[in-house]
Amino acid sequence: MAVKDKKISLPGLWPALTRAARIINDLAAKGKIITVWGHDDLDGIASTAIMLDALRKKTEANYYIPPKNAVHYGLDIKVIDKLIADGTGLIVTVDGGISNYAEAEYCRAMGLPLVITDHHELPSVMPPALEVVNPKMQETGSPYANLCGAAVALYLAAALEGTGSDDWLQASNKWLAWASLATVSDRVPLLDDNRMVIKAGLKAIPEDPGLSRLAGILDFDLTRGLSPLILQNSYIPLFASSQSQGGRHPMVELLLGNIDEITVRDLWAKQIDWRRRFGQALQNKLAVVNGREMKILTVVDPDIQPDMIGPLAGGLRDALLLPAIVIGKKGGAYVGEARGHLPLDLVQMLSWFKDHFIQYGGHKQAAGFTLKSGALEEFVSAVDGYSAEHRDLLLSSRPEAKYDRRFDDLSQLGKNIPEFLENSPYGSGNPWPVCLIGNVKLPAGAMPDQSYWLDDLLPLQDQAFLSGVPITAALDTTSNGHISLSIKAHQPT
């Protein structure tokens, strides 16, 4: 199915955004100090950097990003008091604040102007801020409802400048670059206005001085162009790997031009090391788990690093196409993460065992729990019992290896490249096409889950000493028109 381009929505046509821009410009003209209130993830970091960069042209502006796992989600009255004492004359939230009714009321009582910009789900009662900007409050002229927080900040930054022309998106390359990173990292659908942001953004990222310097320091190979998938394996984990300290965030500083080369190298080295150890741990677990039995896989290992428990459960599920539970130890207690596929509902399943838990919860396809002391063995055998009783449910929850397109060989796939490029970029909401390709010659030592550039595979197809195999692979495309294939674990026979 073809994915269509549209014209990007204009900031000047979005009524709530226009009102917010007027309030901010008026207070900035009066010389008020503005505090940008952000959020500690890449979306919040990019939003904060965009807003600060736009505001600093107009007045004194600073920012506050609450630490991850802060006691208060979003705005916090104690910090608001401190900001007032320090002279803040306006708070602008980015990527948050929509659920902070009490804190918004506090600002109003204290006479502190507050503008909330957010993209999360709307509460039943809106916070009493001077203005609330959220694309989920759809009105005539507002853009796609599923913008990320940084795209909302991008629109607001453009509105503050008064840019209203059709090419407003290209007017600030760096804001566009930062917002497109956040669009991928927040996993919003790459459709509608988001599609235009990411398409232009993939070209803007290598032009951004900070991001291109970062690529140089960390040896990111941008020569074949960028794609959301490439961002997910480069910039995005890097930005997620450091935290806000005392309200300031190293990655906001980095986007604003303050690159600490040693820290960045160190963070990336840790990231590479984590991936290497994760790959190893997954191979170890796969070797001991019997994936042919129709059951919920359970792995217990007190030595697993806590931050690998969830990813390992996901890796086992994806490799063996079975629901998986991985249990490790955290702070003296056994904690577990479960990953599965619908129609199996993991939260409902866990509720059967709730007597064994201190706490549990999550989503239908991804849930977690903490076991009561002494409950481990009984829980594991209860899960086996559940598997035995629910074989039909497990069978229907096992996704088949599916494909969207079928080709006899790589040269036939090559003839369809224009169509794949037309629908790209692929990612959330516009899934990577899965192709079944017959008779593919792979380099020696090729493994499932590896990724290859089509340019590198094509010359191999003429080698008489290699024999071809059928593969299923997810196809990715880059901003320069290059194609890569990620080989799936399950090859057709």
Ligand SMILES: [Mn+2]
């Ligand atoms: Mn967000």
